[in-house]
Amino acid sequence: MARPRVVVVGGGFAGLTALRRLERRIPRGRAELVLITPNDYMLYQPLLPQVASGLLTPQSIAVSLHRQLRQTHMVPGAAVGVDTASRTVVVRKISGEYGYERYDRLVLAPGGNTRVFDIPGLIEYGRGNKNLAEAVYLRDHVLAQLELANATDDQAERDERCTFIVVGGGYTGVETAASLELLCEEACRLYPGLGGHINWHLVDIAPRLMPELGERLGDSAMNLLRRRGIEVALGVSVREVTQDKVTLTDDRVLPCRTLIWTAGTSPSPLIGSTGLPTERGKLKVGADLSVPGHPEVFGLGDSAAVPDLSKDEEGALCPPTAQHASRQGPVAADNVIASLLDRPLTEYRHKDRGLLVDLSGRDAVARPLGREVTGLPALALTRAYHMWALPSGPGRARVAANWGIRALLGGEVSRLGFLNRTIDTLVDTEERSQYLAPEQAREKASLVLGD
Ligand SMILES: Cc1cc2nc3c(=O)[nH]c(=O)nc-3n(C[C@H](O)[C@H](O)[C@H](O)COP(=O)(O)OP(=O)(O)OC[C@H]3O[C@@H](n4cnc5c(N)ncnc54)[C@H](O)[C@@H]3O)c2cc1C
Structure with missing residues (x-):
């Protein structure tokens, strides 16, 4: 493969730590690193309650991605569909226009939304x-x-x-x-x-x-x-x-x-829209963070069902915490590189601190x-x-x-x-209806790819 393209979706704890490791380990110019992210910052969520109370200013916990990632091409928008057949991600840019990103390796780390139930009102x-x-x-x-x-x-x-x-x-x-x-x-x-x-x-x-x-x-x-x-x-x-x-x-x-x-949190709707295998609504991955049947796709963080090897229980999954997401990032990066070099992958194992x-x-x-x-x-x-x-x-x-x-x-x-502004309830703040089903993603991708 001449110059592999690694596309990461989501610049939170998982996506940022994965990209930082990729930038450190891959010599400059030997791979194309792309981050699809709706915001140009990584949000340090554990301190959000202190922003809500006014103890901290919002800027204090918004970590600039441009400052952190110097070798990554940033696409400002949300990944709204994935066509695994043509290895293309459909992006809805912050301008509302659609764009397309081809990948050789895809790292899915879009985190989650607030989990809601069918309760009237x-x-x-x-x-x-x-x-x-x-x-x-x-x-x-x-x-x-x-x-x-x-x-x-x-x-x-x-x-x-x-x-x-x-x-x-x-x-x-x-x-x-x-x-x-x-x-x-x-x-x-x-x-x-x-x-x-x-x-x-x-x-x-x-x-x-x-x-x-x-x-x-x-x-x-x-x-x-x-x-x-x-x-x-x-x-x-x-x-x-x-x-x-x-x-x-x-x-x-x-x-x-x-x-x-x-x-609680529920995985990003992007995961369900991809047609990739899921477990309890999250992206199904092995302990090496790769998706079964799709060795070119990796999943981590709150949106992935990562087996917790530190527990004896059958089927135990890592809890959705920053502690796990930020430790899974470097393992995903190492395994992306290993898969490009045809080397064996390592398993993620971390005992809660x-x-x-x-x-x-x-x-x-x-x-x-x-x-x-x-x-x-x-x-x-x-x-x-x-x-x-x-x-x-x-x-x-x-x-x-x-x-x-x-x-x-x-x-x-x-x-x-x-x-008096109207965008402050759960129905307004999370754009849940923008995601495309696999056939819609394929149709949009084929328009640009001309197949
Ligand atoms: C109030 C609060 C307090 C918390 N306190 C703690 C704590 O004390 N300790 C702890 O370990 N954990 C804590 N957590 C949990 C922790 O923040 C999460 O587990 C962690 O952020 C998960 O990392 P992630 O990278 O998977 O997802 P996130 O950090 O949520 O990042 C996902 C990123 O993907 C982006 N994204 C979403 N959809 C798309 C899309 N379609 N395309 C492209 N990008 C997309 C998002 O904008 C975001 O930047 C807390 C969470 C909250 C909300």
């Missing part, structure tokens, strides 16, 4: 916290509720606006609830009319919060949240959402205008390498970890400066003015 009224737009809008929305509640004498409206429900007891839901509750506490000092009557609820259908933490640490996180006034309801989900109320499965009807939905959960203020819980840590030591560990893991010097400096400013001068609770 959920996608019309629910809000997510999985991308920068959602985090920034969420903060504006929460502050707007407090402001409007402060300005009205109608008690029913006040109750609706001052009740916030987060669904999902994983780290995303817990950190989002904790950080926004603290934002409300700060805002309340400026809105004396509210009298501090703000109700935060965290609900999850599972019997425990963050089961990965273990029973004792999970219980300490729950007790901490309850001490902060967040009502935690386990074994409970949502039956219906309307503009001004939420009905829970335990038959409670809560007046509420803010439902934050963080109940634990979980760090920032509960805002001075609270945190952590389980590094199986040890249980709480309070300030856990907070110090959590922050040190983010400083190490955030792959950008300017980003680290911004995050540290933001933390310092908050510690010394306190928080800022003014809105940025996004209220």
